[in-house]
Every structure is written in C-alpha cells, then in structure tokens.
Amino acid sequence: METLDLIENAQQGDREAFYMLFEENKKMVFGLAFKYTKNKQDAEDILQDTFIKALNGLKNFQLKKHSSFSSWLYRIGVSCSIDFLRDKKRMKKSLSDWELMDRTTSDRRGGDPEENASREDIKKKIGLLVDDMPPRQKMAFVLKHFQQLKIREIAEYMECSEGSVKKQLFRGVESIKGSLKKLLWEKDYEM
Amino acid sequence: MKCEKFRKNMILYLYGELDKKSAEELKDHIKKCPDCAREMEYTEKVFDLVEETKTEDIPDADWEKCWSRIDKKVSVLDKKREKYFDFFPKWAAAAAAFICILIIGFVIGRTTFIPGGDKITVAGESQDAFQLSLQEHFDSLKPLLIEYAHYGEDRDSNKVILDKKYVEELLIQNILLKRLAAEKNPDARQLLEDIELILREITNMDKNGTSSPLMIKEYINNQGILNAVDVRGMI
Numbered sequence: 276m277e278t279l280d281l282i283e284n285a286q287q288g289d290r291e292a293f294y295m296l297f298e299e300n301k302k303m304v305f306g307l308a309f310k311y312t313k314n315k316q317d318a319e320d321i322l323q324d325t326f327i328k329a330l331n332g333l334k335n336f337q338l339k340k341h342s343s344f345s346s347w348l349y350r351i352g353v354s355c356s357i358d359f360l361r362d363k364k365r366m367k368k369s370l371s372d373w374e375l376m377d378r379t380t381s382d383r384r385g386g387d388p389e390e391n392a393s394r395e396d397i398k399k400k401i402g403l404l405v406d407d408m409p410p411r412q413k414m415a416f417v418l419k420h421f422q423q424l425k426i427r428e429i430a431e432y433m434e435c436s437e438g439s440v441k442k443q444l445f446r447g448v449e450s451i452k453g454s455l456k457k458l459l460w461e462k463d464y465e466m
Numbered sequence: 467m468k469c470e471k472f473r474k475n476m477i478l479y480l481y482g483e484l485d486k487k488s489a490e491e492l493k494d495h496i497k498k499c500p501d502c503a504r505e506m507e508y509t510e511k512v513f514d515l516v517e518e519t520k521t522e523d524i525p526d527a528d529w530e531k532c533w534s535r536i537d538k539k540v541s542v543l544d545k546k547r548e549k550y551f552d553f554f555p556k557w558a559a560a561a562a563a564f565i566c567i568l569i570i571g572f573v574i575g576r577t578t579f580i581p582g583g584d585k586i587t588v589a590g591e592s593q594d595a596f597q598l599s600l601q602e603h604f605d606s607l608k609p610l611l612i613e614y615a616h617y618g619e620d621r622d623s624n625k626v627i628l629d630k631k632y633v634e635e636l637l638i639q640n641i642l643l644k645r646l647a648a649e650k651n652p653d654a655r656q657l658l659e660d661i662e663l664i665l666r667e668i669t670n671m672d673k674n675g676t677s678s679p680l681m682i683k684e685y686i687n688n689q690g691i692l693n694a695v696d697v698r699g700m701i
Contacts, residue, residue: 290537297533305527316648319527326536362641398519405519419481420513421520426483441478448477452512459511 282344286333293333297326300345304352310421311356311414313406317363324355346432353414353432360410397458404451415443469495472502476509539663542685567679568671596650603639604695607661610636611692614664617683630669637665657694664691 278299284292301322308321328351336347408416411433418429426444430437472495478484479492496503610633644658667682686692 290540293540294533294537297536301527301529301532302524306524309524310521313521315525315527316645319532322527322532323535323539327539330536330540362638365638394515394518397515401516401519420516426481444481445474445477448509448512451516452509455512455515456508459508 278344279338282333282336282338285330286336293330296344300348301326303345304348307349307352307422308356308359311417312360313402317359321352321355321359324359325352328355350432350434353418354434357410357414357433360413364410397455400455400458401451404454405447408447408450412443412447415440416447419444469499469502472496472499473505476502476506480509480513535659542681564678571679596646600643600647600651600654603636603643606639607636607695608692610668611664611686611695614668614679614682615686615692617679633665633668637662637669640665657691660685660689660691661695 278296281292281296281299285296304325305318305322308318308325309315312318312321325348329348332351336344338344405413405416414433415429418424418432419426424432426437426440429440433440472492475484475488475492479489484492496506640658640662644655644662647655647658664682664685667685671678
C-alpha cells in the first residue's frame with residue numbers, strides 16, 4: 276500500500292495502517308532521538324511520544340501543506356526530543372541530590388582533561404559539552420553536525436528562522452571552541 | 467568588515483553555506499589577517515574533532531515494546547473518543563461541561579489538597595533507599611490516584627486534583643524513579659511507566675482537550691494501578 280493510502284486509512288482510524296506508518300518511519304525517528312540523547316532508553320521514550328503525538332495530530336495532517344509525511348513526523352520528533360531534554364534538565368536540576376546526579380557529576384570529574392589530554396579525552400569533552408548545551412542549541416548542533424542537514428532544513432524542522440538557527444550554531448561552536456582553547460590552542464598553536 | 471563578522475562567516479563557510487561573494491571576501495581577508503587565519507585553522511580542527519564524535523552505530527530499539535506502549539495509549543484515547551463524542555454530539559456542550567469540571571476540580575482540589583507530599587524525596591545510594599523512595603512516591607500518589615479512580619461515582623466525587631505544580635513534581639519524581647528502576651528494580655518500571663502516562667494526561671488535560679478525568683479513571687481501573695501501587699508500596 277502507498278504511503279498516501281496508509282495516511283488516509285490511518286486518518287480514518289485504521290490502526291493497522293498506522294502501524295505500517297510506524298514501521299516505515301520508526302528507524303528515522305529513533306535515529307534522530309538516539310543521536311540527540313545518546314541513550315537507547317531515552318530515544319525509545321521519544322519515539323513513543325512522537326508517534327502518539329503524530330496520531331493525535333493525524334486528522335489535521337494535510338499532505339499539501341507539508342512536503343511529506345516523514346518530514347512532518349521528523350518535525351514532531353525534533354519537538355518531542357527538545358521537550359524531553361527540557362524535562363530531563365529540569366529533573367536533574369530539581370533532584371541534584373539524587374545518586375544519579377552524583378554519578379553523572381563524578382563521571383564528569385573523572386580525570387583532568389586539561390593535563391595531557393589525548394585525542395580521546397578531547398572527544399569525550401566535546402561529547403559532554405554538546406550534552407550540556409541548551410536543548411534547542413543542542414538540536415541545531417546535532418542536526419547540522421551529526422545529521423548533515425542544511426540550515427534551511429533545520430529551520431523548517433525546528434520551526435524557526437534561518438537566522439535563529441545560525442545564531443544557535445554559532446553559539447554552540449563558540450562554546451566548544453572556548454572550552455577547548457586551552458587544550459588545543461595552547462598545545463598546537465602557541466607561538 | 468571587521469574580524470568579528472569574518473569569524474561568524476567562518477562557521478558558515480565550513481558548513482558550505484556561505485554565499486560566493488562572502489566566501490571570496492573571507493578568503494581574501496584570511497590571506498591578510500594572521501589572527502583570522504589561525505582562527506580558521508582552529509575552527510577547522512574543532513570541526514574535525516566534532517565529526518569524530520559522531521555516533522554511527524545506532525542500536526536497535528525494542529520495537530515490539532515501543533509499539534505495544536503506543537498501541538496501549540492510543541487505545542485508551544480511542545475508547546474515550548468513541549464513548550464521549552458519541553454521548554455528547556454537540557461540541558459546545560462537551561466543552562462547557564469540561565470547563566466546568568476543570569474549574570470545580572481546580573477550586574476543590576486546591577482547597578482539599580493536603581500539602582507536604584510535594585517534597586522531592588532524596589534517596590541514598592542503597593537499594594533500601596531506593597525502595598523507601600519508591601514507597602514514599604507511591605504514598606504521595608495514592609490520594610491523587612484514588613480521587614481519579616472514583617471520579618464521578620457519587621455527587622461529591624466529581625472533583626479532581628488539578629494542582630498542576632504538584633502533579634508536575636510527581637511526574638518529575640516518577641520519571642527519575644523510572645530511570646533508577648531500570649537498574650534497581652525492573653519489575654517496578656512498568657508500573658512507573660503506566661503512572662507516567664496518567665500524570666502526563668493529567669498535566670496535559672487543559673492543554674489539548676484529548677484527556678479527561680473519566681478517561682484517566684478508566685485507565686487506572688483497567689490497568690489495576692491502585693492495586694499495583696498498594697502491592698509495590700509494601701515490598
């Protein structure tokens with residue numbers, strides 16, 4: 276069955292058709308969520324939120340208005356991922372006494388990357404810096420650097436202007452550059 | 467053009483998204499400005515390192531489990547739609563009833579709600595501390611669940627707790643416990659997932675209009691949540 280037929284049937288309440296749409300798109304949504312969270316469990320939660328939200332909005336979905344069903348779904352995935360991270364950051368902030376937080380903090384403290392930083396240490400540091408970015412900035416960064424999307428596409432998925440995406444990317448890159456300056460600049464470029 | 471502007475353009479240039487004219491200007495500037503040349507080299511190096519952190523291996527999700535959760539949630543929504551939209555064919559009447567329930571629930575919920583359960587529980591590192599936190603969490607949840615489980619059964623029971631801040635805090639606590647349960651008590655995880663669904667529905671109740679106290683009541687009763695909370699709370 277064609278995607279268009281599946282959408283129409285799903286809009287009429289055909290659960291089997293919606294299941295087939297899930298089958299067609301699950302890897303795309305999960306891939307985005309996993310690259311964003313780097314955590315399988317979190318990515319599964321985002322996948323579920325995305326499809327539940329999609330089903331709720333399916334009746335109002337118009338193919339003409341959107342370039343395709345998968346790009347519409349991708350946009351929902353982006354929004355669910357950002358919301359998920361916001362909740363998680365808020366949760367971490369509220370519950371900083373919990374052992375989970377203690378463990379995360381101690382992971383971050385593990386080793387001093389400023390001293391004898393290896394390439395692996397630097398990559399690890401970059402991973403942590405990306406994780407610590409504000410949710411929207413992180414999404415723009417992940418979509419650009421890890422999904423290789425164009426700024427125009429990112430703006431479409433994040434439902435904002437291209438200027439706003441550029442600003443988020445610039446801030447993200449600058450924060451990484453600033454944090455790594457000591458590690459890289461002084462090491463390799465000291466004059 | 468000042469160096470600052472060129473530095474912004476460097477990033478776009480490395481993305482391959484700088485227009486031709488600006489790219490030429492940038493290249494000319496770099497030839498003349500050693501600071502910007504060095505900055506460009508540094509930015510390229512950072513981009514290379516970022517590229518190396520890219521996660522290529524995406525694991526397989528537990529697709530069956532994910533679909534069954536989606537299906538379960540959607541079934542509840544469907545049931546609610548069938549039942550209530552057929553029952554109240556006029557949108558205006560349904561909306562008015564919903565708003566009345568919302569306002570009454572909010573007012574009564576605010577006045578009858580016992581404060582103190584909204585504190586975030588602090589857990590220690592041990593399994594015992596986790597179990598204790600779980601039990602405290604269930605104790606905090608019980609009044610809310612009981613209220614929804616008996617919604618509409620008598621004249622005075624059509625009130626629901628709608629203290630959003632309180633419910634949101636319960637939700638945050640629930641999410642955290644769910645994550646910890648994955649390591650410490652996998653059996654409790656499913657129950658916490660069901661409770662998360664309920665708490666999300668309650669917090670979204672006035673946002674999208676797709677949830678209602680009756681729908682939540684049905685879910686609590688069908689899934690035997692209250693009984694499960696009692697049993698879990700005693701373990």
